[in-house]
Amino acid sequence: AQKITQTQPGMFVQEKEAVTLDCTYDTSDQSYGLFWYKQPSSGEMIFLIYQGSYDEQNATEGRYSLNFQKARKSANLVISASQLGDSAMYFCAMREGRTNAGKSTFGDGTTLTVKP
Amino acid sequence: NAGVTQTPKFQVLKTGQSMTLQCAQDMNHEYMSWYRQDPGMGLRLIHYSVGAGITDQGEVPNGYNVSRSTTEDFPLRLLSAAPSQTSVYFCASSRKVTGSNSPLHFGNGTRLTVT
Numbered sequence: 001a002q003k004i005t006q007t008q009p010g011m012f013v014q015e016k017e018a019v020t021l022d023c024t025y026d027t028s029d030q031s032y033g034l035f036w037y038k039q040p041s042s043g044e045m046i047f048l049i050y051q052g053s054y055d056e057q058n059a060t061e062g063r064y065s066l067n068f069q070k071a072r073k074s075a076n077l078v079i080s081a082s083q084l085g086d087s088a089m090y091f092c093a094m095r096e097g098r099t100n101a102g103k104s105t106f107g108d109g110t111t112l113t114v115k116p
Numbered sequence: 117n118a119g120v121t122q123t124p125k126f127q128v129l130k131t132g133q134s135m136t137l138q139c140a141q142d143m144n145h146e147y148m149s150w151y152r153q154d155p156g157m158g159l160r161l162i163h164y165s166v167g168a169g170i171t172d173q174g175e176v177p178n179g180y181n182v183s184r185s186t187t188e189d190f191p192l193r194l195l196s197a198a199p200s201q202t203s204v205y206f207c208a209s210s211r212k213v214t215g216s217n218s219p220l221h222f223g224n225g226t227r228l229t230v231t
Binding site for chain 2: 004009031032033035037043044045047050052053091093095096097101102103104105106107108109
């Protein structure tokens with residue numbers, strides 16, 4: 001079974017509107033972390049936001065927030081006030097366990113297109 | 117700081133050729149890893165290392181070797197290239213922490229084509 005599922009291969013959003021990118025995960029570990037990365041068309045991978053399994057508050061980083069619903073095993077990325085530069089592929093990833101050796105499992109990604 | 121540096125950026129190989137993808141980081145990170153990204157898919161872990169002299173296999177290790185003689189360097193060797201290894205390869209590093217709050221720092225990737 002896939003550990004990280006991103007069900008939206010592509011999403012469109014109007015500039016200045018908010019958009020939610022979905023991510024569900026599967027793990028039996030109590031300690032884990034969830035990450036979102038952005039990959040623009042230039043190809044590099046950029047870390048956006050992190051949520052720990054024990055964090056009670058949803059993570060926020062500027063216009064990015066993570067809607068963490070632990071019981072539903074979902075970690076959706078919310079981008080507020082979309083900008084043209086937000087057009088990119090977005091990956092959800094998980095790191096399991098307390099000693100994780102830097103290993104992460106990635107979803108297949110969602111391509112976001114921001115329309116002017 | 118340069119972060120994670122990968123070379124080359126692009127490479128074309130013929131089937132059966134061997135080559136080494138270079139990766140170096142200057143952040144003194146303990147953990148380093150190699151991922152491949154195929155079209156329409158996420159990143160899959162090839163090999164990883166928790167420190168100098170220690171490496172282990174990831175999800176898709178066949179056809180690749182790694183070694184880690186220093187904290188800074190983590191080269192990936194393709195022993196006998198196959199068309200199925202056509203992909204974009206990313207090297208990543210991260211700090212050793214207790215818990216999971218240590219994001220991956222990526223190199224800019226190597227686009228490899230095997231004909």
